[in-house]
Amino acid sequence: MKTVPKSQATTGDQAADSAALSSAANQEAFNKRIQTLPSGERYLYKLLTMIDSGDLTVINPDGESFQFGCPGTSTPLYLQIHNPKTYDRIFAFGVLGFCEAYMDGWWDEKNNNLVELTGLLHRSNIYITVRDRFAVGLFLKVAKQRLRNIPTRIENSRKNVQHHYDLGNDFYQLFLDPTMGYSCGYQRDQTDSIAQMQHQKYELICRKLALQPGETLVDIGCGWGGMLIYAAEQYGISGTGITLSGEQAKLAQQRINERGLGDRLKIQIIDYREIQGQYDKFVSIGMFEHVGEANFGTFMQKAADLLKPNGIGVLHTIATQTNERNGAWVDKYIFPGGCLPKLHELTDELWKAKLAVAHCDNLKTHYAETLRHWADNFVANWDKIQALDPMYDDRFFRMWYLYLQSSEASFRDGNLHIYQLLFYKGKQWPLTVPMDFTFD
Known part of the structure; x- marks a missing residue:
């Protein structure tokens, strides 16, 4: 059996400990930062923490970046928020608000890869979570609309x-x-x-x-x-x-x-x-x-x-x-x-x-x-x-x-x-x- 020299093992342990400490520090810094954000923006980022695979970076209107998923594991996606009203629109109207905000040019995927972005939301169950969230504004808006269209x-x-x-x-x-x-x-x-x-x-x-x-x-x-x-x-x-x-x-x-x-x-x-x-x-x-x-x-x-x-x-x-x-x-x-x-x-x-x-x-x-x-x-x-x-x-x-x-x-x-x-x-x-x- 091949043995690992003690000096190398120690170095490996130290590297792992360092990575863990760095990860923990980054997570703590992330948690502290989002607590200072407006409620709508905070809501979106908490949803995106559900991503357990994939590589998504959100860039807010101030140019600040937030990383979600596992960087380097798949095609990198970049959600660029141009208008800060996007967050409240998502919070109030869920998927409807998210899509309307895109129509109005309030956000983009940097490479126009909406298939992968939407697919990531499906795979992470974010779409279902947002859809099932009860929002009075969305309920009233959708109910009135569907009554008009019932076939x-x-x-x-x-x-x-x-x-x-x-x-x-x-x-x-x-x-x-x-x-x-x-x-x-x-x-x-x-x-x-x-x-x-x-x-x-x-x-x-x-x-x-x-x-x-x-x-x-x-x-x-x-x-x-x-x-x-x-x-x-x-x-x-x-x-x-x-x-x-x-x-x-x-x-x-x-x-x-x-x-x-x-x-x-x-x-x-x-x-x-x-x-x-x-x-x-x-x-x-x-x-x-x-x-x-x-x-x-x-x-x-x-x-x-x-x-x-x-x-x-x-x-x-x-x-x-x-x-x-x-x-x-x-x-x-x-x-x-x-x-x-x-x-x-x-x-x-x-x-x-x-x-x-x-x-x-x-x-x-x-x-x-x-x-x-x-x-x-x-x-x-x-x-x-x-x-x-x-x-x-x-x-x-x-x-x-x-x-x-x-x-x-x-x-x-x-x-x-x-x-x-x-x-x-x-x-x-x-x-x-x-x-x-x-x-x-």
């Missing part, structure tokens, strides 16, 4: 959808893929482009539905028609898509007509509760998040009504593992009236509607990659977006950049998931193809 009434659903999807087709064309797919793509390889990911998503769904030439397909929340167009061109179906966005419907129908599919595909501007008829197959991609908790059962029953006996459907939706249905900031600025389901709620309501679940996929990491592509395109084309309309100002840019980056972080490190549920109507198993949806 029980069709008029509210229409207003909520138009808030987001009627920003303009030109805007969305500058960061989405050519199919205008505005939902989670399917990544087969790390080098896949966003266009490849969206085509692969459509193909995956078509295989799950076991589409056959001549069948009819209804698409609830069809967006710009990407799924219907792909299914018609590749599988020979005819179908109907519905949306509450006039902008989406106009471009979707235009794209359908340009491809000579006008005799097989049609787009209607109606609510899902209003559509009639029966179809061989059913699909809904990224729309269920908008129906509202009170309407989960209504939606599933409508799916059952629209399917012919032994019909097959796919529901593609974001879901949550927490009790938070829609963050206060997202509800106010991005998706008013949104309500994320939990997986068991989806399966329960399908069962009540006499729809049997055949298969379930979780595409969580695929959505993180989709959002990464969108954010890259958004930044790369910002000059073109800004030239479209004066409404696309710096505050709009910061709002959308935060939305895309924080959403990516929520799928990488948070409690958001994306499920594809394959289901069928009736007691007889209608799937004659193997339950293997891998690509050749």
Whole structure:
């Protein structure tokens, strides 16, 4: 056995003792310093002491730095607070205040790495801690806002959808893929482009539905028609898509007509509760998040009504593992009236509607990659977006950049998931193809 000379051992012990004393002294100095700070700033720093991995430096408006986590263990992050009002805004309104402060330019991450910053807050459970903290001001603000947006009434659903999807087709064309797919793509390889990911998503769904030439397909929340167009061109179906966005419907129908599919595909501007008829197959991609908790059962029953006996459907939706249905900031600025389901709620309501679940996929990491592509395109084309309309100002840019980056972080490190549920109507198993949806 190799022994350590006594002199070296002593030196090592002394170094360890010195490091411990230095650490203790630094901690004591830190504790004394934050006790002298205003309450809002003190509150933020106490939250950040929850970081047990990661490397975060906060630089306050006076240029004073505070270190959190484990320096040198990961990508260093720098939270630069420009406006001292940021602290009180966070204290009063939590995540909503934090995000609004970013929109107003009150803070930045030095390298614009909002994905890692938001991910660190998720991994350290700081996001949940702030969300669950009771604040009267936040409660009253959010309660009033959500009452206005609740999608029980069709008029509210229409207003909520138009808030987001009627920003303009030109805007969305500058960061989405050519199919205008505005939902989670399917990544087969790390080098896949966003266009490849969206085509692969459509193909995956078509295989799950076991589409056959001549069948009819209804698409609830069809967006710009990407799924219907792909299914018609590749599988020979005819179908109907519905949306509450006039902008989406106009471009979707235009794209359908340009491809000579006008005799097989049609787009209607109606609510899902209003559509009639029966179809061989059913699909809904990224729309269920908008129906509202009170309407989960209504939606599933409508799916059952629209399917012919032994019909097959796919529901593609974001879901949550927490009790938070829609963050206060997202509800106010991005998706008013949104309500994320939990997986068991989806399966329960399908069962009540006499729809049997055949298969379930979780595409969580695929959505993180989709959002990464969108954010890259958004930044790369910002000059073109800004030239479209004066409404696309710096505050709009910061709002959308935060939305895309924080959403990516929520799928990488948070409690958001994306499920594809394959289901069928009736007691007889209608799937004659193997339950293997891998690509050749």
